Amino acid sequence: MPRYDYLMKPLTVAGLTLKNRLLSAPTSMAELGPDEHYTNENFDYYRLRAAGGAALVTVGDVIVDNATGRSHPQQLGMDDPSVISSLKKMAEAIHAGGAAASVELDHGGALCDPAFLDGRHPIGPSALSEEEWGVAVDEMTEAQIYEVAEAFGRAAAMLKTCGFDMVMIHCGHGWLLHQFISTLTNRRSDQWGGSFENRMRFPLLVVEKVRQAVGRNFPIEIRISGSERVEGGYGIETGIEIAKMLDGKVDLIHVSAGTNTDWYSFVLMHPGVFQKEGENANLAEEIRKHVKTPVVSVGAFTDPDFMEAFLEKGGADAIALGRSLIADPFLPKKIMRHQTEDIRPCLRCGECQGGMMAHHCMRCTVNPLIGREKEVFHPVPVHHTGKIMIVGGGPAGMQAALTAVERGHQAVLYEARERLGGALKFADGVDFKASMKRYREFLIAQVEKSDVIVHTGVRVDEAIIREEAPDALILALGAKPLILPVPGIHNSNVLIGADLTEESVLGNQVVVIGGGLVGCEQALHIARDGHQVVILEMQEDLATDCVVTHRENLMHQLNCCDRIQILTGARCTEITDTGVKVDRGGKEETITADTVVLAAGMKADSEQVNQLRTIIPQTYVIGDCNQAGKIMRAVRDAYDAVVDFGLF
Ligand SMILES: Cc1cc2nc3c(=O)[nH]c(=O)nc-3n(C[C@H](O)[C@H](O)[C@H](O)COP(=O)(O)O)c2cc1C
Ligand code: SF4
Incomplete structure (x- = not known):
């Protein structure tokens, strides 16, 4: 029976002992109450993450300054004193589940939507034009820089008063602190921009204000992007320098990746099915070699044996889990009890986050209790x-x-x-x-x-x-x-996509009819297997039936595969022994194919x-x-x- 000694070993940070090395990564709320306070559903969601055995549960991002910092509507505003009771209940809910409690403090900066700012322009390190950024962004004045840093301090003090055990500062993912570090968004030439030291000045000021507010014996965790993982962005070398600057000033360095300013980078921040287990683990591993502060790694950890081996080799001091604890909040307890075969695995399908983004509603493909967590604590009677x-x-x-x-x-x-x-x-x-x-x-x-x-x-x-x-x-x-009513559909060169197996024999030239999710995934698999593939899709876009993050990921993989050709606006009119006839805007074309794969949908x-x-x-x-x-x-x-x- 495998042992999980490294995962189950306690970790003490600034006097706080975490009972194991599995932490619940911040995942923001799908919706708040009408008064923008937490709801009973929110408390149950976090209580469940705690009850499952995670040592520390961090509540997803709250905003330190309502007037300038909101990036989406599901964020508690920390400068509104009426949220205190909500926060106290949240700390209690997490403690009731047996975990230490923390909250992630954030400011959206240039990524805020004017809709949440009463129509004002977002603020950021540098002014950005509407043409370049989508909305006009105002450059922060020096007074605003100090005001926002003070707001982080006040918010941290409030969390401490409300009974939380730790605070997390969000310094990654493209939000305001990260915007100051990144040359993609910081073009200042004063003491807050230019050199790396200058670009780090604002995040360090925030850390200083938070430390002043909470004192030496209250742990501060900082979340950074160890690499921006985007063209023109910073890489791990800068990630290491960021961590070195923070070393000793905070108590945990939490290494994520990516920036919200780019879709594919956002995908890599939430690695999907095309990325590997522990996709961003190398970033934490590199950073840990250069700092004394304990390091947390996050991103696509689903396999307990992989996690244990990663800690054993010194890759990180702890592992944070986002979606794995949505799919199965009891993952830590199942590891503790050596019941790893009972862990309901996360598919990394992105539906939880996609649902939140599309309609403020978080659900999970594999866990039917997500969205009604109270049924765990108060089951529907039989x-x-x-x-x-x-x-x-x-x-x-x-x-x-x-x-x-x-x-x-x-x-x-x-x-x-x-x-x-x-x-x-x-x-x-x-x-x-x-x-x-x-x-x-x-x-x-x-x-x-x-x-x-x-x-x-x-x-x-x-x-x-x-x-x-x-x-x-x-x-x-x-x-x-669905079997298309076209001549030739029953020919011997036509295979039904849903019936494809490892044993299916395909010719070199393959046409996939149907560019929905299933057709695109099959086309990708067939092309990666060495075949030349043409995807035929009647609509103008592919995979529109697919959740946004998976779609971005899938399109990236399709575009990177030079054996795939995409024909949109193309209607199949006939299948012959040598190919497929299509109608594209009234023009008939013939596409040569040895095999035709039908993926036109299901009924x-x-x-x-x-x-x-x-x-x-x-x-x-x-x-x-x-x-x-x-x-x-x-x-x-x-x-x-x-x-x-x-x-x-
Ligand atoms: C539904 C959902 C909400 C999230 N909300 C936040 C958030 O509020 N703040 C944050 O820093 N990261 C947030 N994340 C990112 C996670 O903390 C984590 O970094 C990411 O999902 C990768 O880890 P995982 O592969 O274990 O899910 C969210 C992720 C998901 C899936
Ligand atoms: S919806 Fe998909 S990605 Fe999200 S937790 Fe569930 S299985 Fe994982």
């Missing part, structure tokens, strides 16, 4: 139990079966294929689907060790349902590929659903067989159906 039969062994079916047995029901799970997994089976052999494969194996392992009765290789019909005679039936049958399998849905009065149709969509929807449907069954 008023009656019974036998639930689930048809379909994909993610929705497996989640339904697991939720059913957890809630005291009897669960019988049927799958037509020989193995559970459903749509997740296509993760095999695709390097950027490794996390999806882990998720599938996690679900299968959980089902196998649970009391769920599983029948694989059985196609369910009415007779089987009548024989099982369940109290409730859950249909989780998945979706079917609910209504035929089988209609055959089975009227046999048992209490029948739930969930996931893709209700409406083809994302795994998140299917997993939440599954949880909801089982909870609903037990209610009455």
